[in-house]
Amino acid sequence: xxxxxxxxxxxxxxxxxxxxxxxALAAFPHRDDVEVVHRSFELxxxxxxxxxxxxxxxxxxxxxxxEAQAQAGEHNLRAQAGAEGLDYRAEGRDHGSTxxxxxxxxxxxxxxxxxxxxQLMYRANFAEERSVYADADEFLIELAVEAGLDEGxxxxxxxxxxxxxxxxxxxxxxxxxxxxxxxPFFVLDRKYGVSGAQPAEVFERALTQAWGERSPLQVxxxxxxxACGTDGCAVPSR
Amino acid sequence: xxxxxxxxxxxxxxxxxxxxxxxALAAFPHRDDVEVVHRSFELxxxxxxxxxxxxxxxxxxxxxxxEAQAQAGEHNLRAQAGAEGLDYRAEGRDHGSTxxxxxxxxxxxxxxxxxxxxQLMYRANFAEERSVYADADEFLIELAVEAGLDEGxxxxxxxxxxxxxxxxxxxxxxxxxxxxxxxPFFVLDRKYGVSGAQPAEVFERALTQAWGERSPLQVxxxxxxxACGTDGCAVPSR
Numbered sequence: 001x002x003x004x005x006x007x008x009x010x011x012x013x014x015x016x017x018x019x020x021x022x023x024a025l026a027a028f029p030h031r032d033d034v035e036v037v038h039r040s041f042e043l044x045x046x047x048x049x050x051x052x053x054x055x056x057x058x059x060x061x062x063x064x065x066x067e068a069q070a071q072a073g074e075h076n077l078r079a080q081a082g083a084e085g086l087d088y089r090a091e092g093r094d095h096g097s098t099x100x101x102x103x104x105x106x107x108x109x110x111x112x113x114x115x116x117x118x119q120l121m122y123r124a125n126f127a128e129e130r131s132v133y134a135d136a137d138e139f140l141i142e143l144a145v146e147a148g149l150d151e152g153x154x155x156x157x158x159x160x161x162x163x164x165x166x167x168x169x170x171x172x173x174x175x176x177x178x179x180x181x182x183x184p185f186f187v188l189d190r191k192y193g194v195s196g197a198q199p200a201e202v203f204e205r206a207l208t209q210a211w212g213e214r215s216p217l218q219v220x221x222x223x224x225x226x227a228c229g230t231d232g233c234a235v236p237s238r
Numbered sequence: 239x240x241x242x243x244x245x246x247x248x249x250x251x252x253x254x255x256x257x258x259x260x261x262a263l264a265a266f267p268h269r270d271d272v273e274v275v276h277r278s279f280e281l282x283x284x285x286x287x288x289x290x291x292x293x294x295x296x297x298x299x300x301x302x303x304x305e306a307q308a309q310a311g312e313h314n315l316r317a318q319a320g321a322e323g324l325d326y327r328a329e330g331r332d333h334g335s336t337x338x339x340x341x342x343x344x345x346x347x348x349x350x351x352x353x354x355x356x357q358l359m360y361r362a363n364f365a366e367e368r369s370v371y372a373d374a375d376e377f378l379i380e381l382a383v384e385a386g387l388d389e390g391x392x393x394x395x396x397x398x399x400x401x402x403x404x405x406x407x408x409x410x411x412x413x414x415x416x417x418x419x420x421x422p423f424f425v426l427d428r429k430y431g432v433s434g435a436q437p438a439e440v441f442e443r444a445l446t447q448a449w450g451e452r453s454p455l456q457v458x459x460x461x462x463x464x465a466c467g468t469d470g471c472a473v474p475s476r
Binding site for chain 1: 344420
């Protein structure tokens, strides 16, 4: 079974939702047969790489809330994160482009280190004093290496703005096709969707339901006459 | 709708099957909504990179057929390929490892050039006098550039045996899970499978059937209270 999770590093509910989903997955009897794929979704796709703002300034400018309201929201989010055992700095966080982070996450996917790198990026964004947006390249390379990626390769990906750019945009296009207009968005076997950082019990029910309904591939044409296998290729019959 | 095609560059029926499938797709009314993904399958996964043999020698040694039988098979395959408008050299082809080619195809996938590169690799393997296995790196880089990839990036991938190696093996693991023991193997929306280089009409029927049964995502939990969208993040409700 395959679970795809659309999320953004800058999305607090994605940070919380990943922890809740992983709690449900850890309790799921068939967890070893569940493949988790993280997919890209930028909440702020138009933002330039050098356009960095304090989170409170961004929230008040973009969403028209007062800085006090924004600050209260951050404190509430810290409480929610804390309930999942996650650190969260309610004050002093930055906001910026996450495009390069998504590109690196696609590199990590090719090396089986995607979930690890995403977790490190969340921690960097939500829990560390050092900004993941200012002097981003060096910080992101440190995270990539910590996640087990090769430093030179990570550096090449960051230096080439086209590397994995199509992969990020393709993920975002698929999210739109699937009807996701917010994140986190969980898709189980392309059959069921779960929107938002739901409680672990909701994920447990979704996993159980999708597992129960998974079906083997229906082979439309069994005649494998014109095919090659490890024991050779069929001789043409026509 | 998504069609995944497992194949190997060294597989004559994959070369023929790709043409037959593409003929069916070109005639399919919803072709612009069909995403095609090529996946890796090595017919000879244990072969070392420098272990290159004439195809006829490989066929007679590995499958116990006489060289005359093997030669007759190649001539039959040339006729089948010719019927699809494909060139095929029935004599003098080489056989070798396709692992590096599959790694390059994963690079091409990230840049949206996978189908083009696979077609060029097939042409190189089946129709050109120059061996795609001897002096492979330089030939493969030429093909990658012809397919629209950056030369330096392709060179880096070839130079690093770990690049996309996991992606190749993951594709092969999935093929085994789906029950594919030969190629080409076509999977439509992970629901229907078509094995072998079937006639275009079989692919047309499969596309029509899978299209008619595609279903929108069933959203288990609509409550998006704890999510972030482009218009901001929800304030915690708990």
